Amino acid sequence: MTDPTSASPTTRRATASPHEEDLRREAEEIRHFLGHDLKSPLGFISGMAELLLMGRYGELSGEATRMLGEIMRQADRVTEGLDQVIVAHRLSIGDSRLRLADVDIWELCERVASRAQSTAVEHRSRLSVTAPNEAGVARVDRRLVQLAIGNLVGHAIRQAGADGDVLLSVVQRPDDLEICVQRGAQSPVENVRETETSNDSGSDPQLAESGLPLRFSRLVAEAHGGSLASEPNAAGGPTFRMRLPIA
Numbered sequence: 001m002t003d004p005t006s007a008s009p010t011t012r013r014a015t016a017s018p019h020e021e022d023l024r025r026e027a028e029e030i031r032h033f034l035g036h037d038l039k040s041p042l043g044f045i046s047g048m049a050e051l052l053l054m055g056r057y058g059e060l061s062g063e064a065t066r067m068l069g070e071i072m073r074q075a076d077r078v079t080e081g082l083d084q085v086i087v088a089h090r091l092s093i094g095d096s097r098l099r100l101a102d103v104d105i106w107e108l109c110e111r112v113a114s115r116a117q118s119t120a121v122e123h124r125s126r127l128s129v130t131a132p133n134e135a136g137v138a139r140v141d142r143r144l145v146q147l148a149i150g151n152l153v154g155h156a157i158r159q160a161g162a163d164g165d166v167l168l169s170v171v172q173r174p175d176d177l178e179i180c181v182q183r184g185a186q187s188p189v190e191n192v193r194e195t196e197t198s199n200d201s202g203s204d205p206q207l208a209e210s211g212l213p214l215r216f217s218r219l220v221a222e223a224h225g226g227s228l229a230s231e232p233n234a235a236g237g238p239t240f241r242m243r244l245p246i247a
Helices: 009-015 018-053 062-092 105-122 142-160 212-223
Strands: 100-104 126-130 137-141 165-172 176-183 227-232 238-245
Touching: 018 062, 062 142, 062 212, 100 105, 100 142, 105 126, 105 137, 105 142, 105 165, 105 176, 137 142, 137 238, 142 165, 142 176, 142 212, 142 238, 212 227, 212 238
Parallel strands: 126 165
Antiparallel strands: 100 137, 165 176, 176 238, 227 238
16 A cells, blocks of 8 residues: 655645645644744743742742642643644645754663653653663664654553552664653563554554544654554553664
């Protein structure tokens, strides 16, 4: 089956019907609104909160400091969500421009885990990370892959709930790196069966039914020539396996 996103944006525009062109223009207008009209005020809010926390406008009480920190955290969370909507739209129409660099995926996973610890505490879950035998380097867009892995970890934490375990691991394979996110503290078996993937998220019910965050993660993996698949595990819930080509 031909992948409708494989053609270039220019080619698709040349063959699009008037109705499809109207939909494309509407999507571009929405993307512009999200990227400018919403993100700019959020940037101002975060910037002002940061200045207040730095004491630029006087000393703050402990409660005010805590509240401003939460304001910044929530503003950053919304900004990150808007970025994912914009990037997911861009990737879904075949615009796969990436800022590629050689990235140590293990170091990136440690950073994701560090950021996700507050979410794990909030849900009373435990998040752990296992290291590979050797550092694995992939040529990827660092920011997009970090967001993609973060989505998988956040999803697993929310599903694990109170007193649950989530494991993030990296497995070095002959041709790619596998980032595995699963419920349960037992390390995944490296020689797992090959999981068939598809450019159609509908082929994987877990990915199809979980909304934008997992769709974004799949689009990012595929934009790098990799894949994202899920499979059930003994602890309940899915095990996510993201594969990225080795640099």
